[in-house]
Amino acid sequence: MSKFDLTKVPVKTGSIYPAPYDAQMSGRSSLRLGEAGGLTQFGANIVILAPGASSSLRHWHLHEDEFVMVILGECTLIEDADETQMLPGDCAAFPANTPNGHCFVNNTRSEARFLVVGTNAPREVATYCDVDLMVTMENKQAVFTHKDGSPYQAKAE
Amino acid sequence: MSKFDLTKVPVKTGSIYPAPYDAQMSGRSSLRLGEAGGLTQFGANIVILAPGASSSLRHWHLHEDEFVMVILGECTLIEDADETQMLPGDCAAFPANTPNGHCFVNNTRSEARFLVVGTNAPREVATYCDVDLMVTMENKQAVFTHKDGSPYQAKAE
Numbered sequence: 001m002s003k004f005d006l007t008k009v010p011v012k013t014g015s016i017y018p019a020p021y022d023a024q025m026s027g028r029s030s031l032r033l034g035e036a037g038g039l040t041q042f043g044a045n046i047v048i049l050a051p052g053a054s055s056s057l058r059h060w061h062l063h064e065d066e067f068v069m070v071i072l073g074e075c076t077l078i079e080d081a082d083e084t085q086m087l088p089g090d091c092a093a094f095p096a097n098t099p100n101g102h103c104f105v106n107n108t109r110s111e112a113r114f115l116v117v118g119t120n121a122p123r124e125v126a127t128y129c130d131v132d133l134m135v136t137m138e139n140k141q142a143v144f145t146h147k148d149g150s151p152y153q154a155k156a157e
Numbered sequence: 158m159s160k161f162d163l164t165k166v167p168v169k170t171g172s173i174y175p176a177p178y179d180a181q182m183s184g185r186s187s188l189r190l191g192e193a194g195g196l197t198q199f200g201a202n203i204v205i206l207a208p209g210a211s212s213s214l215r216h217w218h219l220h221e222d223e224f225v226m227v228i229l230g231e232c233t234l235i236e237d238a239d240e241t242q243m244l245p246g247d248c249a250a251f252p253a254n255t256p257n258g259h260c261f262v263n264n265t266r267s268e269a270r271f272l273v274v275g276t277n278a279p280r281e282v283a284t285y286c287d288v289d290l291m292v293t294m295e296n297k298q299a300v301f302t303h304k305d306g307s308p309y310q311a312k313a314e
Contacts, residue, residue, distance in 0.1 A: 001241045002249040002259065003234060034224060037250025041222040041276040042199055044250070065198040067191060069226070069272055071246060077160060084158045089228060092159040093194025093201070102159065115226055117274050119198040 002037070009036050011048075017057065018144050018154035021133065027053030027106075034117075044117050049075065049106035055114075057128040058101040063121040066094040068104070073112030075104040080129070086114075096121075101129030159194070166193045168205075174214065175301050175311035178290065184210030184263075191274075201274050206232065206263035212271075214285040215258040220278040223251040225261070230269030232261040237286070243271075253278075258286030 012032055015025035027050035034044035047055055058078060068077075070086045077084045077092060079102045086092070086104070094102055096119070106112040124137040133152060136143045144152040169189055172182035184207035191201035204212055215235060225234075227243045234241040234249060236259045243249065243261070251259055253276070263269040281294040290309060293300045301309040 001234070001239050002236060002251055002257065003241045003243055004248045004250070006246075006248070033248055034222070034250060037224070038252040038255075039222040039224060039250050041253065042224075042274065044224045044248075044274065046248075065191075065196040067194070067196060067199070067201045067274070069228075071226075071228075077158070079159060082158050084160045086160055089163075091161045091163070091190055091194075091201075091203075093161070093191060093196050094159055095195040096198065098195070100159070115272070117199065117201065117224070 004033055004037065006031065006046075009033060016142050018133075018152055020155055021057055021128075021131070024054065024057070027051070028055060040120060042117055042119050044115065046071070047104070047114050047116055049073075049104065049112045049114075051106055051109050051111070053106050055104040055116075057133070058103040058130050059126045059128045060094065060099050060101050061096050061118070062125040062127070063096050064119040064124050065096050066116065066118045068092045068094075068114050068116050070112070070114045072114075073106065073110050074108050075112050075114055076107050078103055078105060099127070099129075101127070161190055161194065163188065163203075166190060173299050175290075175309055177312055178214055178288070181211065181214070184208070185212060197277060199274055199276050201272065203228070204261075204271050204273055206230075206261065206269045206271075208263055208266050208268070210263050212261040212273075214290070215260040215287050216283045216285045217251065217256050217258050218253050218275070219282040219284070220253050221276040221281050222253050223273065223275045225249045225251075225271050225273050227269070227271045229271075230263065230267050231265050232269050232271055233264050235260055235262060256284070258284070
């Protein structure tokens, strides 16, 4: 059967962000379902946000479409123009190459979860709107730079 | 804001299947969220199954990954080897080029809904396991054939 036993999908924690941004992701974890199920064309992850946690730095993708459905609790979607409360069943779409930075924050006292789907493009550039940081992903390698292209040196917190 | 107002997404009904298979899809409808939100790289649809309805003929995809999460009611996932009950939050993945035919049936007396995500490959071939039917999708055109490649002539029901 192709149905997942969600209790057996490994919980991924941590962040690939360079310091000090990695520490800002504490309280976030994920179940990489697409990967566990043998999918290669897009990622399908359940992101788990402890109270106070954020899904990511606010960002937008150059080459990859993204889709989100909240499945538990309440998330605040933060975008360039506004903030939106999202409850289970609520969905949002973020087309590639649309520079509207977005992230999800759990401002409640209970766990929140959402499903996020994103294309696995051969090459991807994500821009982090609120800080001087970008990342280029190629062959599963992430290279973080400043927005002028110069290498990003991780900073002590 | 990028959150959907689900009450404003058009409900798509009907089927592109040739007769007599189109009639077997009665009771199925969908909200094409990805399309409504400007996504092009994958589809993200909420499929609504009235009591007794099926999501599709049982099929598998040659080039497109597929992912499903049940969001309301109860669905029966039918595959080559077995049948599996799926409740809200349950997920399943169907990697491309894996000839395990699948479809979802609502055997309950209440509406069921699931989210389905599938890659938009430039060219796709889907094979329907239980009947002598295949479809090739190219440039958004569907060509239905028998499994020997000969044209399929829609039959009166």
